[in-house]
Amino acid sequence: MVPGSVYEEILREDLDISKQLNDSQLEKAVRKVLQYSVKTNKPTFRNQLYGGMDPYGLAGAWVAEAFNTSQYTFEVAPVFTLIEIKVLEHVLKLFGIPNGDGIFSPGGSISMLYALVAARFKAFPEIKRKGMRGLPELVIFTSEDSHYSILKAAHWLGFGTENVKVIKTNDSGQMKSSELETSLQQELALGRHPVMVNATAGTTVLGAIDELETMAAICEKYGVWMHVDACWGGSLMLSKKLRSKLKGIERANSISWNPHKMMGAPLQCSVFLLREKGLLHEANAAAAQYLFQQDKFYDVSYDTGDKSIQCGRKIDAFKLWMIWKARGDIGLSNLTDHVMEIAEFCIQTVARKEGFRLVSAHIQCSNVCFWYIPTFMRNQEETESWWDTMHKITPKIKEQLTLRSQAMIAYSPLRQRKNFFRLAFTFHPVLEEKHVLEILQAIEKCGEMITGSML
C-alpha cells in the first residue's frame, strides 16, 4: 500500500467517471482497481472483525443482488420475506428468546439506534409524537470498552453524549457490574431516568464478554432495559460447547448480532432482536398509504417493512439463509469451535514465544492482543519513556507488514495500555495452526527490522 495521493496519481484516469468507456476499456479499469485493492479474503487479513467470507454467503449475496428487490412488502419479496421470518425465528430460538421479534439492519451501529429507540419508546411511548423535550432526563449506561456507536446514537437520538454513563472495566475488559449498580443508584438519586444498559458480548479490542447474568439481575432489579451488543461475540451462540459464555443473554430485552463479523457472512448482515413482539412495529410504524395499503388482496401481516426505520431495505437475510442451509447447525457449531481453538493456539503460542507479550491472558472471544518487543527493547526497565517507544513501535511494525504485503493486522491503544496488536479470528478462511505461526513470524521479522532511528 502506498499513500492516498500516490494512488490518486496511478489511478487518475481510472477513477474519473466523466468519459464513457467501452466494455474492454472498462474491464481493464476494473482489473486495475482490484489490483490495488486490499484482498480481505486472505488468511493474513486480520485488520478488522470481518475477514474472509463464507463462499455460500457470497453466492447468496450475488443471487440477492440479481433479484434486486426490497424487504418491505410481501408482494415484491414474497419468498425473501418468509426467509427473513424463518431465519429470525431460528436465530431468536438460538439466543433464547423464541417468542421475540427482529429485523435485519444495515450494520451494528444502526442496530444500536434500534435498541435505544425501542427502550425509550417502551418507557415513554409519547416520545414518538411529542419528542424528547417533555421527558425526564434520560441516561444510558455502557462500559468504557464498549463500541463507539453508542455515542453516535446518543447524539443522533437526542440524548446527548454526556448522558452516556461510562462504567469502568476490569483488566479483562468486562464492565465492573458493581460500578454499574452504583452508577444506576446515583443517577436515580439525581432524579434521572435510566433508559438502557448496554452490555457487550465481545468488545471490539479485547473481545471481553460482560457479566451478562449479573447485569441482567441488576437491570431486572431496577427495571431498566438491557441491551446486549453481541455484534462480535454473538457468533459463539452457534457452538453447543461455547454458548454458555454468553449465559444471561436470554434475559436481555434486545440483542444485536452481526453475522458479517466472526461468522463470515458478506457485509452487511446484521440482526437486531428483541424480546417483546410487536414493539418494533408499534415504535416505528408510519403506515404509509402508498406502500402499506391495508386493502391489498393478500394477508398484509406479511408486510413487515413498517417495523423498519428504512423504507427500501436489502434482502440480507438471504445470505445467512444460504450459509445456514449449506452448513447446518452442526457445521456452524464446528466452525465456531475451530475458530476458538485457533485463537487458543495463538494465545498459547504468543505466551511462550520470545519477544511477544500478551495484553490479557483471559480469552473470551477469538481476539488475541499482544505487543511484540523487538530485541533492542528487551531487558530494560519499562519506564514511561520505554512505553512511549513501544507505542511507536507497534504502528511501525504494522507499516512494514502492510508495505511488504505480508499481513494486515489491527493495532490499538486501550486505556493506559500503549499501542498493541489485535489478532481477531473469523470462520473464514478456515485457518490452521501454520497460518497463525506465519502471521506471528511475519510480525517478528518486521519487528526486528525496526531500529531506534525509524521511530
Add this chain to the structure above:
Amino acid sequence: MVPGSVYEEILREDLDISKQLNDSQLEKAVRKVLQYSVKTNKPTFRNQLYGGMDPYGLAGAWVAEAFNTSQYTFEVAPVFTLIEIKVLEHVLKLFGIPNGDGIFSPGGSISMLYALVAARFKAFPEIKRKGMRGLPELVIFTSEDSHYSILKAAHWLGFGTENVKVIKTNDSGQMKSSELETSLQQELALGRHPVMVNATAGTTVLGAIDELETMAAICEKYGVWMHVDACWGGSLMLSKKLRSKLKGIERANSISWNPHKMMGAPLQCSVFLLREKGLLHEANAAAAQYLFQQDKFYDVSYDTGDKSIQCGRKIDAFKLWMIWKARGDIGLSNLTDHVMEIAEFCIQTVARKEGFRLVSAHIQCSNVCFWYIPTFMRNQEETESWWDTMHKITPKIKEQLTLRSQAMIAYSPLRQRKNFFRLAFTFHPVLEEKHVLEILQAIEKCGEMITGSML
C-alpha cells in the same frame, strides 16, 4: 402470487434452515426460491420506484461483494475510498454544489436522518453533548405529499412527529410555498425554532417537484436549513435538457438522491450531499481510537468513515462508478431523456384512451397516475358511492394483474382521491412504446373482468 400461508406450505422444507444440505440439494432449494420470487427486472414490474437494474450496476455489485470490505478507512478500502470521493465530487458538481461534501448511505430514509442531524447540529452544536432537552422547541416543515421517512426521523431523532408541520400541496402535488411561509411565520411567532424545510423533488406518488427556487428564497429569508429530498427526481439532473426542472436545488443546504431508483443502480445506492464541507465529520465523529488511529503511517485524511453514523459500510459507490464509466455523462443524459419521453407517451395515451382517466396531466417526474374505469362503471353520476366503488376496483384490477403475472403496478389513494394506479418509469429495462401499450392493455383487460359481485 398466492397468499403467504400457501407459500409457507409450498416452501416449508426449503425455508427451514436447521438441516444441512449438500450442494445439489441447495441448488434445488435456491431454484425453487427464485421460481416463486418476483422478477423485478421485467418491463412489467412497475410496482415501486425501482425497476429493472442496470447490468453494469449488477456487475459492480458483484465485484464489490466479492471484495467484501468496508468503506471506513483507507487502509482496508484504498481504491474504493478514492472511488467514493471521486463519484461524490462528480455528483456534487452535477447538483451545483461543487465544494460540498457527501456520503453514501443505506437508503433515502437514512439520508433523511443525516439531513435532520446536520441541520440541527449546525444550529445547535451543543446537541451532540447535551441532547435535545436544553434546546428550544424545534419544528420541521414538509409537504403533505412528501415521503413518510421524515415522520420516522422526527420520532427517532427526538423531535416528535407533532413537530413536523405538514404544508398543503396544490393539485399537482407541489408544496404551496405561500403556506410554507405563513407556517414559518406562525411558528416563529410562537417562539419555536424552524430547524429544517424539507422540499421534495419527485414525490413518491405523483412525482411532483416542489417550487425549489421559491422555497430556497423563503429558507434564505428566514435562515432555515433547506433539504431537498430528490431521492426519486434527482436522476433528472443527469439530463442536460431536463435538469432545469430542479432549478433551485443548487441553493439547498443538503440533498438526497437515490441512484437505485430511477437510474437503475442495484439497491442500495443512496447519496447524501451537503453544501458545507466538514460539517458531516464534525457532527458525527466519535474518533474511535481502535479504528481511526491518528498515528497511522498514511495520510489519515483519507479515512472518511467517521463522517458516518455507520461503522462498517458497504462500498455502494462502486456500483455507481461502474454505471457511470460504462454510460458516460452523455449516455446517462440520453437515458433520462428517453425515460421521460416514455412517460410522456404514456400520459398522452392514457389521456386519449377510453376508460382511462388521469389523476394529474402535469408531468414532472416519470410518474403517470390514473384510474381505469371499467365499462360497467362509465356514464354514471360520480357520487361518493361511485367513488367508493372505484376505490375497490383499482386494487381488484391489481389483484388480477398480479395473479395472472401480467404486470405488477402500484396503486395508492392520495388525500381526497380514491385508489388509483401509479406507473413509474425507470432507466431499465429500456422500455419502448409497445411495452407501455402492453401494460395499459393488460390493465384494460383485467379491468373488464371485474364485476360488481367481486367487490
